[in-house]
Structure formats: C-alpha cells, structure tokens
Amino acid sequence: MKRLFLLATAASAIATAAGAAERTKFDFWYGLTGDLGEVVAKHCQLFNESQDKYEAVCTGQGGYDKAEQNTIAAYRAKQQPTIVQIYDAGTVNFMLSGAIYPANKFTEEHKLDIDWKGYFPGIANYYATSGGDMWSFPYNSSTxxxxxxxxxxxxxxxxxxxxxxxxxxxxxxxxxxxxxxxxxxxxxxxxxxxxxxxxxxxxxxxxxxxxxxxxxxxxxxxxxxxxxxxxxxxxxxxxxxxxxxxxxxxxxxxxxxxxxxxxxxxxxxxxxxxxxxxxxxxxxxxxxxxxxxxxxxxxxxLVGGASLWLMQGKTDKEYEAAAAFLKYVTAADTGEKYIAENTGYIPVTTKGFDLLKQEGFYSDPKHTGREVAIASLTASDVGPLSRGIRxxxxxxxxxxxxxxxxxxxxxxxxxxxxxxxxxxxxxxxxxxxxxxxxxxxxx
Amino acid sequence: MEKRATFSNLWLAAAFIAPQMLLIFVFFYWPSGEALYWAVTLEPPFGGSNDWVGLLNFQTVFADPKYWSSVRISLAFAGIATALSLVIAVILALFVDRRLPGHQVYKFTFFLPYALAAPAVGLAFRFIFSPDAGFVSAINRVFPDIWNPALDGYDAFALIVFAQSWKMVGYNFIFFLAALQSIPRSVIEACAMDGAGVMRRMRDVQLPLIAPTLFFLIVINITDSFVDSFGIVDITTGGGPARATDLMVYKIYADGFQGKDYSLAAAQSIVLMLLVIALTVIQFRYVERRIHYS
CATH class of the missing domain: 3.40.190.10 (Periplasmic binding protein-like II)
Incomplete structure (x- = not known):
C-alpha cells in the first residue's frame, strides 16, 4: 500500500514537472565563440526567463564557418535548427540554398512588426537581395x-x-x-x-x-x-x-x-x-x-558580422516560438542595447542608436569612440561599390x-x-x- | 597435406564474417561510394541538383599547379617525418633495451606524446616555436629573423615535420622496443662472446631482426602523415605561409568545408585515397620482399 502511494506521488510529480515544462522549444545555432559566444548564450537565457511560453535551445557551433557547415549537414539530414546565425560571407550560399524561410516573408506571415526601413542603410543593403528584400535579420554588426x-x-x-x-x-x-x-x-x-x-x-x-x-x-x-x-x-x-x-x-x-x-x-x-x-x-x-x-x-x-536566418521545414509552433525570439532579440532595448553593452558590436537601427545615445552610452569612458563605427558606416549614401560584396x-x-x-x-x-x-x-x-x-x- | 582450416558450413562462415563486412561497408565503401558520386557531379552545398560533369572535377584538380605543389609537399612531409621519427624511435628503443639506469621511466615518458591528439600537439608546438612569444624567441633575439614560421615557408614546413615526428616517436618506440625484447638473449650473448661490440651488435644483429617491425611502422607512419596530419597543420600554420604547408588533406578540408565546394574536395579525396593505396601496395610488393619473417 505504501509503495503504491509512493508510486502515485512520483507519477504526479512527474506530471506537474511536465506541465511546467510544456513550453514550445526550438533550436537556435550560433557561430560566435569565447566571450562573445557566452553573450549569445546569455541572450537566450534572458529570452527564456522573460516569458514562459517558449524556450530557445541555443547551441554554440564553435565558429562561424562551423555554424554554416553544421547547418548544411543538418539540413541534408533534415535535422536543421529553426534559427541559425550565419556570417556575412555565408550570405550568398544561404540565399541560393532554397533551404531558408526569407525573413521578409516570415515577418508578414507571423505578424512580426519589423521596421525594415529603420536599419542603417549600410547594414540593410549589405544583407538585402539585389531587389532590396531582407531575407535575414541583422544581429551582431561591426565595421x-x-x-x-x-x-x-x-x-x-x-x-x-x-x-x-x-x-x-x-x-x-x-x-x-x-x-x-x-x-x-x-x-x-x-x-x-x-x-x-x-x-x-x-x-x-x-x-x-x-x-x-x-x-x-x-x-x-x-x-x-x-x-x-x-x-x-x-x-x-x-x-x-x-x-x-x-x-x-x-x-x-x-x-x-x-x-x-x-x-x-x-x-x-x-x-x-x-x-x-x-x-x-x-x-x-x-x-x-x-x-x-x-x-x-x-x-x-562595409558592415561585418552575422545575421539570423530562418530555416525551412519546421512546424508552425516552432515558427511561432521563433517569432517571439526574433522579436525579443531585434528590439532596440532587449536586443541591440544588450549586444552593444556586452560586446563591441554596434546597434543596427537608428532607433537602437538613438536609445543608446539618450542613455549616455557613448559618453561613458568605457565606450567612447564606438560611435566612430556608426559614423564610418554612414559616411556617405550607400553606392553600388560600398554596398557590400556578394x-x-x-x-x-x-x-x-x-x-x-x-x-x-x-x-x-x-x-x-x-x-x-x-x-x-x-x-x-x-x-x-x-x-x-x-x-x-x-x- | 591440407594445412588450412575451412568451414564446411558456408552460411555459418558468412554469419561470422557479416558484422565485420557490415562495418567495412558502412564506414568505408559507402562513404567512398558517396565521394565518388560527388566527384563526378557538381554538388551544391545544400544538395539538390547534382549535374553529371564526368571528369571535370578531376581535370580541375590536375590542371591546378597549386594542387601539384600540395602533392609534392605531402610526399616530402610523409618521407621526412617518417624517417625522422623512425630513426629517433629506434635509437631510443636501443638505449632502453640496454637497460640503462632509469629505463622504466623512459619507457613511460617516451610513449606519452602519442596519447595526445594532433591539435593538442599543434597547439604546444605553436607556443614553443612562435617567433615572438615562444621559447624559440630567445634564439631569435641572438640571431634576428633566423626562425619565423609565420613568414618563412621552410621554417613552417620544418615546424610541422617536427610536430608530426614528435607525435609518432612514442608509438614507434613501443613497437621497436617490443621487437628488440623479443630477440632471444642468447643470440646477443653469442655475438658478445664472438667479440662484437655494442654498435656492431646493433647494426648486424638487432636491426635486421626487427626489420618486419620496421616495415610495419613505415606503412603506418606514411599513412598517418597523409591522413592524420590535419590537426597539426590547422593549428600551427593554417596551410601557409603562401601555401608552404598546404598538405593534401588540409587542402581537402579548405576546399570542402571552408569553401563548401564538396565536389572538388571529393575528387581530391579520391586521388588521396588512390595515392595512399598505391604507396601501400608498392611497399608490400617491393619492400616487404626483402624482409625475412622468422
């Protein structure tokens, strides 16, 4: 009798634990390593703590090129992550891959309110298709x-x-x-x-x-x-x-x-x-x-760094979770400010830049000079030769x-x-x- | 007289062989088949349209002067590293076999390098031989610019040869020592009584008797320096400077995994595989004939 009671308690404990853990999970792979990799991992953790519906499972791949290689291998084995961080030089492979879910289409279909015009032209133009469509989300950017x-x-x-x-x-x-x-x-x-x-x-x-x-x-x-x-x-x-x-x-x-x-x-x-x-x-x-x-x-x-790509072939629930994550990590305060404060990367939108300026980020002696990067990226209108290299x-x-x-x-x-x-x-x-x-x- | 033991029940024999055949199939024939398929098509990174291109990939590989320089470097690397590590290993083994004081400690420490993974070896060598910050920088201070593997191709090549031979010495040493210790003591003693000195006994008795081991080690070392040197090159030189250490296996990695040109890398893998097979066949056919197994 006692044993039965114990079993029942154990079973109910497992059931409650499962209930609490019933968050929609999705995979996010990133290429940054070392201190920068930890910043990305922390970003995921902050997202997971900010709400209780979704859970980002974030895995560092040990380098930008490895992140690309592993995503390719995973896609061929139909095990691809939902979101992956891909560096600038990998952009063309992903555009031609037929394996991705274009960001502009995604934001429309998942009601994600992204102001594409808000990105610094140097950044938006670099990652956009020749027609000017954004297929990925600029994440960590530098010059x-x-x-x-x-x-x-x-x-x-x-x-x-x-x-x-x-x-x-x-x-x-x-x-x-x-x-x-x-x-x-x-x-x-x-x-x-x-x-x-x-x-x-x-x-x-x-x-x-x-x-x-x-x-x-x-x-x-x-x-x-x-x-x-x-x-x-x-x-x-x-x-x-x-x-x-x-x-x-x-x-x-x-x-x-x-x-x-x-x-x-x-x-x-x-x-x-x-x-x-x-x-x-x-x-x-x-x-x-x-x-x-x-x-x-x-x-x-030119901008350098990486952007976030959505992969094809995941479930609607995973995309819903991914949308919440992307909303969190691209927002001016929870996204750009977090990245700029914890790394040397720069804000990617004028909104993010203004927010940092208002809060006195650039007058802090630790950060003086970082605005030079923005000045350099916006030194002129983006022309055909200063747009990027594809x-x-x-x-x-x-x-x-x-x-x-x-x-x-x-x-x-x-x-x-x-x-x-x-x-x-x-x-x-x-x-x-x-x-x-x-x-x-x-x- | 029939000396062979044979199975009368073929099915039973097949069942015994099957697990091994399965392993070989999964880990050798299947990947090799896949590589061959990629080598005759143009494979986009994400898969999809494999266009049949016949021998185009092989033509591209063979028409590239940089590829031939990579082959030359690989052959030189395999030859020099193998010779160096075998010579050092056999000397160490002869000393330990003579039971000099402390030989047990040597036996243990000599084998240790082999327990390290190639990238760890590379990292250690990078630190030791870095021209500005490593131990070698002391020499550079006395003779400026005498050693700089970052800019001098010969220095870089020497560096990876050292690293590879250092890694293999321990492995070779254990085999040589085992071979030396299996030579009957009576043979050595007989030589000594006939008046042969230490050197003479080594040259005329011990070395010929360990020839089968030597042969085995040559095969293993050459194969290892062709296929397992990747970690060392990747960490120490990255194939540079100016491709001076661009070994075939490293070039395959760079073209395939960094450049995502899977077809070109697959064609090079096939060539490397054939080369290693050919070298091994030559060794078995011509070198082994001159060795007498006791």
Whole structure:
C-alpha cells in the first residue's frame, strides 16, 4: 500500500514537472565563440526567463564557418535548427540554398512588426537581395576602424589620427625617427585590407556591382588602387615602419596593439571591448575612421558580422516560438542595447542608436569612440561599390588572396604578379560556383 | 597435406564474417561510394541538383599547379617525418633495451606524446616555436629573423615535420622496443662472446631482426602523415605561409568545408585515397620482399 502511494506521488510529480515544462522549444545555432559566444548564450537565457511560453535551445557551433557547415549537414539530414546565425560571407550560399524561410516573408506571415526601413542603410543593403528584400535579420554588426595610440602620435606632436593613407605613411616615417619600433600592425586578412579599403575609396572588388548584379561577376581588384596600397604596405614593412602580426607570429593585431608594442592597427570595432579589457595599464588610445586616399571622396565602410536566418521545414509552433525570439532579440532595448553593452558590436537601427545615445552610452569612458563605427558606416549614401560584396565561395577567394599576399610580402613574388594571380584563381572559383548553380538566379 | 582450416558450413562462415563486412561497408565503401558520386557531379552545398560533369572535377584538380605543389609537399612531409621519427624511435628503443639506469621511466615518458591528439600537439608546438612569444624567441633575439614560421615557408614546413615526428616517436618506440625484447638473449650473448661490440651488435644483429617491425611502422607512419596530419597543420600554420604547408588533406578540408565546394574536395579525396593505396601496395610488393619473417 505504501509503495503504491509512493508510486502515485512520483507519477504526479512527474506530471506537474511536465506541465511546467510544456513550453514550445526550438533550436537556435550560433557561430560566435569565447566571450562573445557566452553573450549569445546569455541572450537566450534572458529570452527564456522573460516569458514562459517558449524556450530557445541555443547551441554554440564553435565558429562561424562551423555554424554554416553544421547547418548544411543538418539540413541534408533534415535535422536543421529553426534559427541559425550565419556570417556575412555565408550570405550568398544561404540565399541560393532554397533551404531558408526569407525573413521578409516570415515577418508578414507571423505578424512580426519589423521596421525594415529603420536599419542603417549600410547594414540593410549589405544583407538585402539585389531587389532590396531582407531575407535575414541583422544581429551582431561591426565595421573596421583605425586603432591608434595617442602617446605614440604625441611623440611626433600630433593629436589627431591620420585621415589619409599618405598622411599615415608620413606619420609612420616620423614615428620611426622618433623611436617607435612598430608604428602599424597588419596581417593578411582581406576584410580590412581589400574589402574595407575598396569600399571606403569607392573602388570595385568585382564587376557587376561587386557581384550583386549576378553570378557572372569577375574580380577586378588587380586593376585598382588596391595594388598600390599593398605596395605601400610592403614599403612600410621593409622600412621597419610596420610589422606583420598574426597568431602564428605570436601576437595578433589586437594583442600587439593592446600591449602597446604596435602604435596602430586596423581591426573590427567589435574588438573595442577586448582592447579595453586586455590593454596594458595607461595605454592612451582611441579609434578613428579608416584612412582613405582622398578625404573629400570618402564613402561608407562595409558592415561585418552575422545575421539570423530562418530555416525551412519546421512546424508552425516552432515558427511561432521563433517569432517571439526574433522579436525579443531585434528590439532596440532587449536586443541591440544588450549586444552593444556586452560586446563591441554596434546597434543596427537608428532607433537602437538613438536609445543608446539618450542613455549616455557613448559618453561613458568605457565606450567612447564606438560611435566612430556608426559614423564610418554612414559616411556617405550607400553606392553600388560600398554596398557590400556578394561573390560565390568568397571564403576560398579570400584564402587565395591571403596566400598570394603572403607570397608577395615574403618576397617570393612581385606585388602586381601576386595580385594578378589571386584574381585569376579567384575568377576560376567564381566560374565553378556559377556552374554549380547553373540556371539559378541570384535573388 | 591440407594445412588450412575451412568451414564446411558456408552460411555459418558468412554469419561470422557479416558484422565485420557490415562495418567495412558502412564506414568505408559507402562513404567512398558517396565521394565518388560527388566527384563526378557538381554538388551544391545544400544538395539538390547534382549535374553529371564526368571528369571535370578531376581535370580541375590536375590542371591546378597549386594542387601539384600540395602533392609534392605531402610526399616530402610523409618521407621526412617518417624517417625522422623512425630513426629517433629506434635509437631510443636501443638505449632502453640496454637497460640503462632509469629505463622504466623512459619507457613511460617516451610513449606519452602519442596519447595526445594532433591539435593538442599543434597547439604546444605553436607556443614553443612562435617567433615572438615562444621559447624559440630567445634564439631569435641572438640571431634576428633566423626562425619565423609565420613568414618563412621552410621554417613552417620544418615546424610541422617536427610536430608530426614528435607525435609518432612514442608509438614507434613501443613497437621497436617490443621487437628488440623479443630477440632471444642468447643470440646477443653469442655475438658478445664472438667479440662484437655494442654498435656492431646493433647494426648486424638487432636491426635486421626487427626489420618486419620496421616495415610495419613505415606503412603506418606514411599513412598517418597523409591522413592524420590535419590537426597539426590547422593549428600551427593554417596551410601557409603562401601555401608552404598546404598538405593534401588540409587542402581537402579548405576546399570542402571552408569553401563548401564538396565536389572538388571529393575528387581530391579520391586521388588521396588512390595515392595512399598505391604507396601501400608498392611497399608490400617491393619492400616487404626483402624482409625475412622468422
């Protein structure tokens, strides 16, 4: 009898627990790792605590490229998550995949009130289709900025960051003479050196509006000022003004800037918080917009980061839960403000930016300078060359450019020959991509 | 005289073999078949339209000078890393076999590296050999720019060779030691009585007697350096600088998983598989003939 009673209690306990847990679950996969990954995980937790109807099951995939690979593998096995965070370079694969639920269609069908016009044009245009439709939700966004050590510049009696590349070159020379060992740290990442450089100077990377016009685009950056720009880098390297800083050398760009060994570098605004947290005591630094060739012709820089994509083939209940989640994480206060406060990423809508300004976010000494990223993204109207880059298999093209730049900077090849080779190999990749998607039109 | 034991009941024999065949099918033939299918079609990342393209993927692979340089690097890597780790392992094993003081400790510590996963080895080597921050930076301070795997392709290549041989030494060592200890003591003692010194005994008696083990280890090491070196390359050099350490297996990863060009990666996998098979066949056909199993 006693045993029966125990059993009954146990059974009812399980039943109540099940009742409480009857929240609609859905999967969300993200690519950010480390501190940033924890911020995303916390975002999920906050959402789950904010209501009791839905539950986001959030899983870090260990990197942006892994998040894309795993989603592809999962989709092929029909195990795809409902929402996935995909980085900028994966956008074109997802647009052509036929596996996604376009964001603009989703918001209509699930009565999600998103003001697409509220996004900064630089951000909206980057992720939109060529027709201007948004197929994903911009989430964490950044852009490249110039990090500079004020004390190093003070040695040459300057109090402001260089505005043009020519000015930077002169400053580096003067700083070298003033005893600065490493004036500028760079690596072979094409995002800063090629993509942002081309966007801010209104130079094409590829034909057909950098690929937005269709899959037939061809690379053209071997015929632009990019070549001379890289030649300048080589001159600075050889003269001892600048240094190559990669993880393989021992310190990457951010580390070599934060410990004061290099006086300037170019990297994402997302590293603003990292530099603040890891800098040596007393490092007196600031960020500025990227130098350009001609300041009167500065165009906006490109957005980097990732957006949230909805996958096809999930149940209505899961989509309903996903809609609630997206509403939460894209809202100005629970979404953008949370991301901006906990990372170096920037707000993505004017509403979010205004909210942060009102609350005095940018006057806090911890965040001073972050508004530079917004200024850089909105430096001009978005034109066809500063909109973004939409090329198939861009990851491999980046790898080709990186390998050729390595060859040029280590003296194995002349700069022009190396960049020509990168363009030629990159074009072969583009033609393969076009052939793989034969008959498909880029949306 | 019939020496073989045979099953009279074929069904029973088949039942015994079946689990093994199933495993081989699921983990070898099926994936290989799939890879072959992808290698003759153009596979979009999310699946869907597989257009038959015949040998186009193979033509693309073979027409690429970077691919051939990757093959050369892989062959050099396999040859040098295997030779280096075998030589070091056999020397260590000979010493331990002579029961020098502390040989039990050596036996244990020499084997440890093999217990580490390749990426962990890579990480350790990256820290030790990093030109600015690692232990080697002390040497760089004395001789500036003598060592920089981030910019010098030869240094980077040497780095991955060291890492791979270091990882394999422990494994090779255990096999060599076991082989040396299975040589009857009486043989060694007989040599000693005939006046052969330590070196002479090693060269003329011990090494020839462990030749079968040596052969086995060559096969294992070469295969391992072709297919299991990925973790080391990924962590230490990422295939660079300027593709100086772009091993075949790393190129497959980069094209397939980073570039999402599954067809190109599948074609390269098929080529790599055939290459490893060919190398193994050559070894069994020509090298093994010269070895006498006792």
């Amino acid at each position: 490249a900025v110039f990090y500079w050590n004020k004390d190093a510049w003070a040695k040459i009696n300057k109090t402001s960051a260089p505005q043009t590349w020519a000015e930077l070159g002169e400053d580096l020379k003067a700083m070298k003479a003033a005893g600065v060992e490493c004036g500028f740290a760079f690596d072979f990442d094409t995002w800063m050196n090629l993509e942002q450089f081309s966007a801010t100077n209104n130079l094409p990377v590829a034909s057909m509006d950098n690929g937005y016009g269709g899959l037939g685009a061809e690379l053209v950056f071997n015929k632009t000022a990019f070549v001379d720009h890289m030649k300048d880098f080589k001159i600075w390297l050889d003269a001892g003004y600048a240094k190559i800083q990669t993880t393989q050398v021992g310190k990457n760009l951010v580390q070599s800037f934060a410990d004061g060994s290099c006086a300037s570098t170019i990297t994402s605004i997302a590293n603003h918080g990292t530099v603040k947290n890891t800098q040596v005591a007393g490092l007196n630094w600031d960020v500025a917009m990227l130098p350009v060739i001609d300041t009167t012709k500065r165009t906006n820089s 090329l198939g298999n861009f990851t491999s093209i980046r790898a080709e450019v990186r390998a050729e730049l390595e060859a040029a900077f280590t003296g194995q090849k002349d700069m022009q020959t190396a960049i020509d080779a990168a363009v030629e190999r990159g074009n072969q990749i583009l033609r393969r991509y076009e052939q793989t998607y034969k008959g498909a039109a880029l949306p």
